Amino acid sequence: MDEELAMICFGIISNSGSAKSCYIEAIQKAKEGDFTGAETLMTEGENCFHEAHTVHLDLITNEASGDGVLASLLLIHAEDQMANAEMAKVFAEEIISLYKKLA
Structure with a gap:
């Protein structure tokens, strides 16, 4: 594996991990009744996930054009980290929604 691909992978891992952390923190904020804070963290998580997804999409585009990885x-x-972050988002949205109904 070349150094450039390794750095791309680390970027995906880092941004996905940050997104997942934001989603989990958002659940904690909602549990405390801080729905504004939860929404802020969900947005921050979305931004991190978008960064990971953009880099990943570039890899897929390169492969589709014949420059395989x-x-x-x-x-x-x-x-795998991207997939886990995406599932964390789905669960966070549902859990936050439940906390809002309980409030």
Whole structure:
């Protein structure tokens, strides 16, 4: 794996992890009744996830144009982290919605 691809993978992992952390913190804010804080963290998470997704989309676009990327454990881990962040978002939205109904 070349250094450029490794850095791309680390960027995906970092941004996905940040997004996931924001979503989990948003749940905690909603649990405390701070729905404005929860919304702010969800937006911050969205921004981080968007960064990860944009870089990942560039890899897919390059592959579609014939400039393929060899699969590696690091790339697979990066994609797994993106998927986990996306699921964390879905769960956070549902849990926050439930906390709002209880408030």
